[in-house]
Amino acid sequence: MSTIHFAAVRQTLRLEGGAQLLRCHMESAQGLAYEPGQYIIINSGLPNAEGKPLKRAYTLFAVNEDGTEFSLLAEKLPSAGVSVYLNEREVGDRLQFTGPWGKFKTLPETDTPVPGAVCFAFGTGINALLGLLNRNLPAPKTHLFWFRDANTAFMSDVCLRDHLPHNLHELKIEDLEAYSEERAQELLADLAWAKDHDLYLAGEGHWTDGLAEGFLALGAQPERMRREVFYRSPRQGV
Numbered sequence: 486m487s488t489i490h491f492a493a494v495r496q497t498l499r500l501e502g503g504a505q506l507l508r509c510h511m512e513s514a515q516g517l518a519y520e521p522g523q524y525i526i527i528n529s530g531l532p533n534a535e536g537k538p539l540k541r542a543y544t545l546f547a548v549n550e551d552g553t554e555f556s557l558l559a560e561k562l563p564s565a566g567v568s569v570y571l572n573e574r575e576v577g578d579r580l581q582f583t584g585p586w587g588k589f590k591t592l593p594e595t596d597t598p599v600p601g602a603v604c605f606a607f608g609t610g611i612n613a614l615l616g617l618l619n620r621n622l623p624a625p626k627t628h629l630f631w632f633r634d635a636n637t638a639f640m641s642d643v644c645l646r647d648h649l650p651h652n653l654h655e656l657k658i659e660d661l662e663a664y665s666e667e668r669a670q671e672l673l674a675d676l677a678w679a680k681d682h683d684l685y686l687a688g689e690g691h692w693t694d695g696l697a698e699g700f701l702a703l704g705a706q707p708e709r710m711r712r713e714v715f716y717r718s719p720r721q722g723v
């Protein structure tokens with residue numbers, strides 16, 4: 486059975502687009518054994534349709550050296566679910582969770598070094614990449630493409646730039662609403678060279694799957710690819 490942890494909310498920061506950043510402190514003296522890219526599962530205590538507690542995954546946005554303090558960045562969605570629960574938390578509230586979990590970590594080194602990394606984030610999936618970009622990936626050899634929801638502005642472009650290494654090889658930000666199957670095909674044609682790089686894809690599931698399959702068809706190695714699906718958008722239905 487997985488260990489249940491508790492942490493106290495120490496600070497909250499409402500971002501302009503409606504997301505909330507929560508800085509939390511572990512109740513136990515033992516810190517989290519965390520690797521960048523991992524997430525925790527929050528138990529909101531709210532009942533789901535079967536009366537069981539509603540639980541959802543949230544990427545660790547930042548973790549201190551000994552793992553006793555961490556931050557989460559939760560988008561506020563029009564749901565009655567955990568995203569709203571986290572957005573309503575206040576200083577002094579207590580969070581219950583398990584983890585860290587997840588295999589969306591930096592790929593191991595190879596005998597023949599790869600030329601670099603190409604990262605694609607859709608929506609809140611950017612959270613899973615921030616840890617890798619800041620701690621593990623070699624910034625001058627890393628390309629980042631972020632398709633963000635301009636309507637919710639989960640994290641502003643300025644905020645993202647503030648949280649990224651300044652010497653990233655390439656950063657492109659586009660509107661998620663304008664993303665389409667055609668744009669995916671254009672990217673695959675323009676970035677065919679990326680098949681020889683390490684590939685990281687996180688966020689909306691239809692779009693991450695589409696690009697991942699496209700790169701595999703171009704010859705990318707499945708073992709040099711990491712994917713993390715955060716959610717699947719019904720409206721995109723591809």
Ligand SMILES: Cc1cc2nc3c(=O)[nH]c(=O)nc-3n(C[C@H](O)[C@H](O)[C@H](O)COP(=O)(O)OP(=O)(O)OC[C@H]3O[C@@H](n4cnc5c(N)ncnc54)[C@H](O)[C@@H]3O)c2cc1C
Nearest residue numbers: 541542543544558559560564566567568609612715716717
């Ligand atoms: C590994 C992992 C890491 C995650 N990390 C984060 C994180 O750091 N920050 C964060 O805000 N969310 C993150 N999520 C999403 C989060 O777990 C919840 O799914 C989300 O907050 C919605 O939960 P809910 O209970 O409010 O609504 P739900 O009832 O779960 O969902 C309501 C509807 O919203 C859609 N939806 C869910 N998430 C999103 C989204 N981000 N954008 C648009 N539509 C969405 C669902 O498809 C569904 O149709 C992560 C998910 C996974 C699997």
